[in-house]
Structures are given as C-alpha cells and as structure tokens.
Amino acid sequence: MHNPEVVISKQLPIYQHKTKLRQAVRDNDFLIITGETGSGKTTQLPQYLHRAGFCKKGKIGITQPRRVAAITVAQRVAQEVKCTLGREVGYQVRFDDCTSQDTVVKYMTDGCLLREILADPGLSQYSVIILDEVHERSLNTDILLGLLKKIFSNPDEAKKGRSFPLKVVVMSATLETEKLSSFFGNCPVFTIPGRTFPVSCTFGSAIGHKDTESSGYVKEVVKVAFDIHTSEMAGDILVFLTGQSEIERACDLLFEKAESIDYRYDVHDQTVEGLLILPLYGSMPTDQQRQIFQPPPPGIRKCVVATNIAATSLTINGIKYIVDSGFVKQLNHNSRVGLDILEVVPISKSEAQQRAGRAGRTSAGKCFRIYNKEFWEKCMPEYTIPEIQRTSLTAVILTLKCLGVHDVIRFPYLDCPEERFILEALKQLYQFDAIDRRGRVTQLGELMVEFPLHPGLTRALLKAASLGCQDLLLPVAAMLSVENIFIRPGHPDKQKEAEKKHSALAAKSGGMNDFATLLSVFQLCKSSDKPSAWCKDHWIHWRALKSAFSVETQLRDILLRLQQRDFPVEVFDGNKSELFRRCLCTGYFTNVARRSVGKVFCTMDGHGSMVHVHPSSSLFDQEAELDWIIFHDVLVTSRVYIRTVCPVRYEWVKDLLPKLHEVDVYELSNVARE
Numbered sequence: 001m002h003n004p005e006v007v008i009s010k011q012l013p014i015y016q017h018k019t020k021l022r023q024a025v026r027d028n029d030f031l032i033i034t035g036e037t038g039s040g041k042t043t044q045l046p047q048y049l050h051r052a053g054f055c056k057k058g059k060i061g062i063t064q065p066r067r068v069a070a071i072t073v074a075q076r077v078a079q080e081v082k083c084t085l086g087r088e089v090g091y092q093v094r095f096d097d098c099t100s101q102d103t104v105v106k107y108m109t110d111g112c113l114l115r116e117i118l119a120d121p122g123l124s125q126y127s128v129i130i131l132d133e134v135h136e137r138s139l140n141t142d143i144l145l146g147l148l149k150k151i152f153s154n155p156d157e158a159k160k161g162r163s164f165p166l167k168v169v170v171m172s173a174t175l176e177t178e179k180l181s182s183f184f185g186n187c188p189v190f191t192i193p194g195r196t197f198p199v200s201c202t203f204g205s206a207i208g209h210k211d212t213e214s215s216g217y218v219k220e221v222v223k224v225a226f227d228i229h230t231s232e233m234a235g236d237i238l239v240f241l242t243g244q245s246e247i248e249r250a251c252d253l254l255f256e257k258a259e260s261i262d263y264r265y266d267v268h269d270q271t272v273e274g275l276l277i278l279p280l281y282g283s284m285p286t287d288q289q290r291q292i293f294q295p296p297p298p299g300i301r302k303c304v305v306a307t308n309i310a311a312t313s314l315t316i317n318g319i320k321y322i323v324d325s326g327f328v329k330q331l332n333h334n335s336r337v338g339l340d341i342l343e344v345v346p347i348s349k350s351e352a353q354q355r356a357g358r359a360g361r362t363s364a365g366k367c368f369r370i371y372n373k374e375f376w377e378k379c380m381p382e383y384t385i386p387e388i389q390r391t392s393l394t395a396v397i398l399t400l401k402c403l404g405v406h407d408v409i410r411f412p413y414l415d416c417p418e419e420r421f422i423l424e425a426l427k428q429l430y431q432f433d434a435i436d437r438r439g440r441v442t443q444l445g446e447l448m449v450e451f452p453l454h455p456g457l458t459r460a461l462l463k464a465a466s467l468g469c470q471d472l473l474l475p476v477a478a479m480l481s482v483e484n485i486f487i488r489p490g491h492p493d494k495q496k497e498a499e500k501k502h503s504a505l506a507a508k509s510g511g512m513n514d515f516a517t518l519l520s521v522f523q524l525c526k527s528s529d530k531p532s533a534w535c536k537d538h539w540i541h542w543r544a545l546k547s548a549f550s551v552e553t554q555l556r557d558i559l560l561r562l563q564q565r566d567f568p569v570e571v572f573d574g575n576k577s578e579l580f581r582r583c584l585c586t587g588y589f590t591n592v593a594r595r596s597v598g599k600v601f602c603t604m605d606g607h608g609s610m611v612h613v614h615p616s617s618s619l620f621d622q623e624a625e626l627d628w629i630i631f632h633d634v635l636v637t638s639r640v641y642i643r644t645v646c647p648v649r650y651e652w653v654k655d656l657l658p659k660l661h662e663v664d665v666y667e668l669s670n671v672a673r674e
C-alpha cells in the first residue's frame with residue numbers, strides 16, 4: 001500500500017540529504033542547517049534523527065518563535081509518523097502542554113525552552129536541541145543562542161548534570177550563516193539546495209512614502225486579491241496583512257465581493273469556479289488552521305489571508321500569487337515614550353523578498369505589492385531589526401540573572417542590544433524589587449521569574465497573594481494573557497448591540513475600572529450554568545474565556561507551589577475595591593498617568609508622554625471625571641492609546657513614584673560588570 005504522506009515527504013528537497021545530515025549531527029556538537037522555506041527542515045529533520053536512534057538517551061527538542069507554528073508542525077509530524085499527538089510527538093507552548101512520558105520529539109516555543117533551562121540548566125533530558133527559525137531573530141531565540149553557546153561550549157559547564165553530550169542544531173531559512181557559524185566557533189554549515197522558480201514583482205500605487213499611517217491597506221489588498229481572482233490564471237493566493245482584526249475585516253470584504261461574481265462572464269480563466277477564503281493568524285483555533293494546508297476542491301481558488309506567520313514559519317503549498325500589504329504589526333520598545341508599543345510598521349526589504357518568494361515554490365509566480373517604488377525606497381529598511389534591539393528586556397534580563405548570568409552587559413549576544421535598553425531593564429527590575437541595589441536577584445525576584453507573565457503583572461499578583469487576595473488578581477492576569485475577550489463585530493448594527501452588552505458588563509462590575517470588568521466577566525461566566533451560551537449572549541469569545549480559565553488554574557498552581565516556600569505575608573485593612581486597585585498599583589506604577597487637559601493624559605515615568613484612553617475602555621468619554629490612572633498597555637494608531645485602564649488615587653502611588661527616579665542605573669550596571 002502507498003502511504004501518500006511518505007510519498008510527499010520523499011519529494012522534499014531535504015530527503016536526498018538524509019544520510020549526510022544524520023552524519024553531520026553525529027560528527028558535530030554545533031551544526032547550522034540552512035535551506036529555503038518549505039524544504040522540509042522543521043518537519044523532517046527531527047524524524048530522521050529519531051529514526052537514527054538519537055532519542056535513545058534523551059529527547060529531541062525543537063523550538064519555534066511562534067506558538068501556532070509549534071502546534072501545527074507537531075500535529076503534522078504526529079500525522080506523518082501516525083502517532084497520537086502528545087505521545088511520541090508532542091508540543092508545549094505557554095499555558096498549553098501537550099506532551100507525555102512517551103514524548104521524544106517535542107516541538108515548543110523558544111520561551112518554553114528558556115523556562116526549562118531555568119529549571120534544568122544542563123537540559124539533561126535532551127540529546128538534541130534544534131533552534132529553528134533563527135532568521136526570525138526573536139528575543140527568546142537570541143537569548144537561547146547565547147545561553148547554549150555559553151553552557152555547551154565550555155566542557156566543564158557542559159558536563160554539569162549531563163551524562164552524554166548535547167547536540168545543538170541551529171536552523172534558518174536563509175541568512176547570515178557566516179555570522180552564526182563564527183558565533184559558534186566556526187561550526188560547519190549544511191546547506192540544503194532548494195529549487196525556486198522566478199517570481200515577478202509589481203509595485204502598486206495605493207500606498208506611497210507618506211502613507212505610514214497605513215489605514216488604507218486593508219481595502220487595497222482586498223481589491224488586488226479580487227482582481228487576481230477574476231483576471232489571473234488558476235493558482236492560489238496568499239495575502240500578507242498585519243493582524244487578526246485586519247484579517248477578519250479583509251475576509252469579510254472579500255467574501256462580499258466574491259458573492260457578486262458571475263463566473264460565466266466575470267472571470268478570465270474559465271477553469272476557476274469559486275473562491276475559498278481562509279484567514280490565518282496566531283490566535284485562531286487549530287482545527288481551522290488545518291484547512292489552510294489542504295488543497296482546494298477542483299475549480300476552486302484558495303485565498304489565504306495571513307499574518308507574517310506564512311512568510312517562513314508555515315509553508316502553504318500551491319501558492320502562485322502574493323499580495324503584499326507592506327506592513328507588519330510589531331511590538332517595539334519606544335524609549336522616547338518609555339513603553340512597549342504594538343504598532344503597524346513598514347516591513348523591511350528582505351522581508352518583502354521573503355514574502356514574494358512564497359509564490360515561487362512549485363512554479364513561476366507573481367507578487368503584487370500594493371505600495372509604490374518610492375515607499376520601497378524611502379520607508380522600508382534593508383533588514384528587519386532583531387527583536388532584542390527593539391523590545392523591553394525586563395523579563396529576559398531577570399531570567400538571565402536567575403540563571404547566574406550577572407554580567408548581563410557582556411553576555412554573548414549575537415547582536416548586542418543597546419546598553420541603555422539593558423540599563424532600562426535593570427532599572428525596572430529594581431523598581432519592582434526583583435533585584436537589589438547591587439543588581440542581585442532578591443527573594444521576590446526568584447518568585448517573579450516563575451511566572452510566564454509581564455513582570456509588572458507578576459508583581460501585582462504577588463502583592464495580592466501576600467495580602468491573601470489572589471482571587472482578585474489571578475483571573476485578571478489570566479484574562480490579560482489570552483487574546484480578544486470582547487467580540488467586536490464588523491457590522492455597524494451588531495457593533496452597537498455588542499457595545500451595549502459590554503458596557504452593561506462594565507457597569508455590573510462597579511464601572512470605571514477595566515480590570516474589574518475583566519474580573520467580573522471571568523467570574524460571571526465561570527459561575528454560569530451554560531458558559532458558552534452566556535458568552536454568545538454577551539458578545540464574548542468563548543474560546544478565549546475557556547483558555548483564560550485554564551491559564552488561571554495554571555497560574556494558581558504556580559502560586560500554590562511557591563507558597564510552600566518562604567512567601568511574604570502582609571496585612572491591609574480597607575475595602576475590597578481599594579485593595580484591588582492598590583495591588584494593581586504595585587505592578588503598574590511604571591504605567592501611571594495624570595490628566596492634563598481635556599482628554600489628554602500625561603505619563604508620570606519621567607517621559608511625560610501624552611496618551612489617550614482607547615475607545616474600547618469603559619473610561620472612554622468619562623475622562624473629565626478622572627485624575628490619576630494606571631493602564632495595562634499601549635497601542636499606537638493615529639494617536640498613542642492606552643488600553644485596560646483603572647483610576648487610582650494619588651496617595652496610593654505617591655510612595656511608589658519616587659522609585660521611578662531614585663535609582664542610579666550606573667550603579668546597577670557597574671555591579672553587573674563586576
């Protein structure tokens with residue numbers, strides 16, 4: 001009998017190099033493998049190594065920067081080797097562990113491996129660690145590169161807690177192999193030659209170099225995708241957009257347009273008889289994601305509308321046309337504002353080439369860029385800046401410190417972050433009492449590192465726990481760790497209905513505090529007889545809430561474990577609402593703002609940035625009644641918006657605010673260098 005999966009995997013470019021690859025891993029402790037996206041690195045190499053007996057002493061761990069990639073790839077491999085997911089092949093991502101005693105091939109996010117190193121610095125359970133998608137240069141992968149180099153290139157260190165050597169394989173789509181090789185002591189580079197076909201690229205006219213505001217790109221990609229559908233020959237379309245809400249909007253618009261087609265007259269290629277529109281983004285249900293990979297029925301053209309995840313992490317076969325919006329959503333640390341900001345920015349030229357390349361895997365393809373040549377020249381940087389050079393380092397610096405890396409400035413970074421970013425992270429850790437004046441991790445810091453949350457949120461949670469009111473903060477932390485609780489329908493009438501329900505929920509929780517609304521939604525749904533129906537009725541994403549329930553349980557377990565240790569205890573007498581908000585202040589005093597004029601607030605962290613309450617907040621349009629507030633995060637569109645907001649009193653933050661200024665960062669960093 002023919003097994004179609006086996007036939008397919010034998011056709012992948014990597015297949016011919018199977019024997020040599022195994023040998024190369026046997027011969028080298030560090031090895032770099034590069035090859036075009038889709039050559040079979042992620043799905044095949046772990047299987048080759050498994051079959052060659054590399055799992056006899058330990059597991060094979062493969063890291064992915066994106067959680068969806070870790071999950072989908074594990075599903076695929078489990079299917080190829082015909083095992084139940086979670087048995088021999090499994091995955092682990094933050095708050096979702098699908099592995100068992102039997103798991104020998106484990107896909108995971110880079111963040112998960114970092115946590116494992118914290119618990120077991122010698123990675124004693126593993127025989128092979130594969131760092132995958134290294135070209136993405138995610139913050140955690142970069143830190144892992146440095147740690148693996150530090151631990152396993154030192155023979156004495158490497159022997160600690162291990163009875164057999166660890167193999168480290170670094171995989172990357174293209175890119176900087178020389179730099180990587182010299183980073184790992186000139187280790188060998190194995191290149192998998194790929195076949196690629198030419199892709200012709202055309203520039204559009206909709207987005208020019210002055211359009212960095214990026215508002216019109218959804219409509220434009222829809223128009224271009226639709227034109228391809230009606231005028232180009234058969235072949236699937238891949239549209240690159242920025243995030244979930246834009247993708248859902250684009251899919252709705254495309255669907256409306258596609259409904260109006262008369263296939264007898266409007267479509268150039270008469271073999272094309274329909275359009276199948278599929279969204280693809282990080283937080284979507286995995287059963288829906290599976291459809292993405294399936295070939296469409298005969299006569300149907302598939303159109304996938306995706307985030308950057310489809311650029312290298314996941315390979316979709318059959319794509320002939322690319323529509324490139326030219327934008328990506330990125331978390332950037334803005335040192336002028338002093339905050340991490342989620343913003344839509346132009347992609348780099350190398351990213352644009354990577355996107356275009358997705359059309360040329362199996363035959364010649366076409367890429368339609370919706371921006372013009374001037375935008376390309378003036379707005380798009382040559383390369384994407386590695387995350388380590390543009391996001392807040394607070395959490396990873398704490399992890400490094402807890403791993404005994406005191407000199408965080410001279411850690412072996414592949415690309416060094418700017419020193420002021422490191423200093424800022426140290427300062428924040430000091431403000432959260434996670435490190436002391438000499439830069440050493442405090443008892444609180446040791447507790448904080450155990451939570452896979454933003455350090456501020458962890459700080460608030462620990463404060464609540466020490467006061468015995470963790471039940472207020474655990475649900476909030478869980479709700480802030482999952483995406484999109486509130487459904488925001490595109491249709492104006494439905495939107496009004498949803499907004500009404502949402503403000504009723506906010507009012508029910510006492511009003512004027514978005515954190516309390518989150519808590520209340522969590523509790524109301526949890527205590528409801530039919531939680532899914534309750535969600536539907538209140539325009540809440542049931543799937544997101546279900547994950548919030550699971551996250552809350554996991555956070556509670558971590559807390560219970562820590563409370564067995566030496567755990568701080570404090571007392572407070574005051575009412576519950578004040579207690580709740582005071583706990584929040586402990587974690588969010590770095591995000592304090594005060595109203596200046598009208599609806600404008602000014603941040604109090606020394607940057608004095610002007611911010612506005614986001615329309616999704618229950619405090620929106622109530623600004624006149626507010627004075628001091630704290631907020632969870634920042635979004636930049638036409639303005640700097642703050643989301644998830646809560647009013648506080650000056651007395652509560654008064655004693656905390658001086659902490660923002662008292663610390664001498666140079667003292668902290670000098671100690672770091674000692």
Ligand code: ADP
Binds near residue numbers: 035
């Ligand atoms: P690389 O890591 O080199 O980019 P992959 O191992 O991810 O390559 O992909 C190899 C092949 O497996 C591709 O043709 C891809 O389309 C296919 N593939 C990967 N995941 C799935 C999946 N979940 N369903 C169907 N095909 C898949």
Ligand code: MG
Binds near residue numbers: 038041042043133313
């Ligand atoms: Mg891959």
